[in-house]
Amino acid sequence: MNIEAQIQKVGDSLGIILPTEALQQLNGKEGTTVYLTDSGEGSVTINQSSSDLEQIVKLTEEGLDQYRNALNELAK
Template sequence: MNDQTKIDVETGRVLATVEVKKIGNSSGLIFPKELMARLNLNVGDQLYATLTPDGGVRFTPSNPDFEKAMEVARRGMKRYHNALAELAK
């Protein structure tokens, strides 16, 4: 696939080619500027990688562990709303 390949994301097809490059002692992914713009990404943004059930990788801007912890916290706040309101006085 060449750099000219751009297929719609909504169809689940490839939008662009991402290149892996050696950067010092690490490796980095090089995103084309069109893909960066389409995904609303900027240099320095953090993405979190999680494995999908089908063996793929999903990148998201939010930390999935934090989201799980916040869900537990929300349930606790709902369950103990009255006690927390009294403590807040």
């Protein structure tokens, strides 16, 4: 699905007003937090949930803590 939206001035910032179709896809309403992820080649993905991202960050931090000495040695 491709939905067109324009970047608009909102106060002193810029914003994108999401059409109803996009909000329905996100199951979003006013106040819903969304996450923008770099999808490469000048595109981004908008998601309502960041559970995957939160899990990845948690596992990465645990791995860095567990293997800090080995990683430091490899970095030399």
